[in-house]
Amino acid sequence: MINKLIIIGASGHGKVAADCAQASRRFSDIHFLDQAYPQQKHNAHWEVVGHADDVANYIASDTLFFVGIGNNAIRARVSAELHALHCSFATLIHPSAQVSKYSEVGVGSLICANATVNIASKIGQGSIINTASSVDHDCEIGDFVHIAPGSHLAGNVTVDEQSFIGIGSAIIQGCIVGRHSVVGAGSTVLSNIAPHTVVAGSPAKKINNNN
Numbered sequence: 758m759i760n761k762l763i764i765i766g767a768s769g770h771g772k773v774a775a776d777c778a779q780a781s782r783r784f785s786d787i788h789f790l791d792q793a794y795p796q797q798k799h800n801a802h803w804e805v806v807g808h809a810d811d812v813a814n815y816i817a818s819d820t821l822f823f824v825g826i827g828n829n830a831i832r833a834r835v836s837a838e839l840h841a842l843h844c845s846f847a848t849l850i851h852p853s854a855q856v857s858k859y860s861e862v863g864v865g866s867l868i869c870a871n872a873t874v875n876i877a878s879k880i881g882q883g884s885i886i887n888t889a890s891s892v893d894h895d896c897e898i899g900d901f902v903h904i905a906p907g908s909h910l911a912g913n914v915t916v917d918e919q920s921f922i923g924i925g926s927a928i929i930q931g932c933i934v935g936r937h938s939v940v941g942a943g944s945t946v947l948s949n950i951a952p953h954t955v956v957a958g959s960p961a962k963k964i965n966n967n968n
């Protein structure tokens with residue numbers, strides 16, 4: 758029986774993940790591994806028990822792993838390392854989140870408090886649907902995406918892998934956000950965004966490349 762959770766990354770985002778895991782009441786033990794161990798021994802209410810390089814020592818039949826790192830590229834890299842070690846991943850959904858039973862949430866993703874994932878939407882692996890954000894019907898969210906707090910995606914929106922949607926943004930129906938792109942905080946996206954592009958403002962306009 759699974760009852761232990763190891764979270765990689767004892768940061769602010771990691772403690773949000775731990776809080777979500779505790780609220781879900783699925784785990785008897787929640788611990789962190791982090792590169793700052795042994796200097797860092799705690800993250801909020803939870804213990805940092807070892808170094809992030811020592812994951813292999815914690816693999817057990819009763820243990821799931823979660824990568825609690827907010828940065829998309831680093832989260833993807835660390836997740837790939839854990840996959841190579843054949844770790845089993847947790848998917849964390851806060852009990853206050855509204856996730857349609859007709860949606861799909863990929864393994865290793867985090868659906869935070871008061872977030873909504875509506876009918877027929879798909880969330881990829883290792884993605885973050887952060888606090889009080891919403892993903893409406895028929896959306897496709899790729900792997901290692903981060904939808905920051907309070908962002909709202911209309912119906913039929915696509916966000917490709919490793920893109921970041923900044924806090925408080927809105928994306929109108931049918932838009933496609935290409936992979937590895939960034940939408941600045943508080944932006945309004947009215948048209949498709951090319952891969953590797955940083956956009957910001959209302960309406961959102963390109964301000965940079967994201968290489």
Ligand SMILES: CC(=O)SCCNC(=O)CCNC(=O)[C@H](O)C(C)(C)COP(=O)(O)OP(=O)(O)OC[C@H]1O[C@@H](n2cnc3c(N)ncnc32)[C@H](O)[C@@H]1OP(=O)(O)O
Pocket residue numbers: 887905906922923924939940941942943944955956957958959964965
């Ligand atoms: C729980 C959590 O904490 S989740 C994390 C939530 N955090 C966020 O959502 C942060 C999102 N990040 C942003 O909005 C950033 O400003 C970015 C990524 C869009 C741009 O950052 P940078 O590449 O460093 O751009 P920089 O700060 O140099 O700004 C470039 C120009 O764009 C403008 N700009 C930057 N961000 C925005 C924005 N969100 N809206 C409107 N204009 C913006 C700047 O004013 C500047 O304009 P100027 O050239 O006329 O002076």
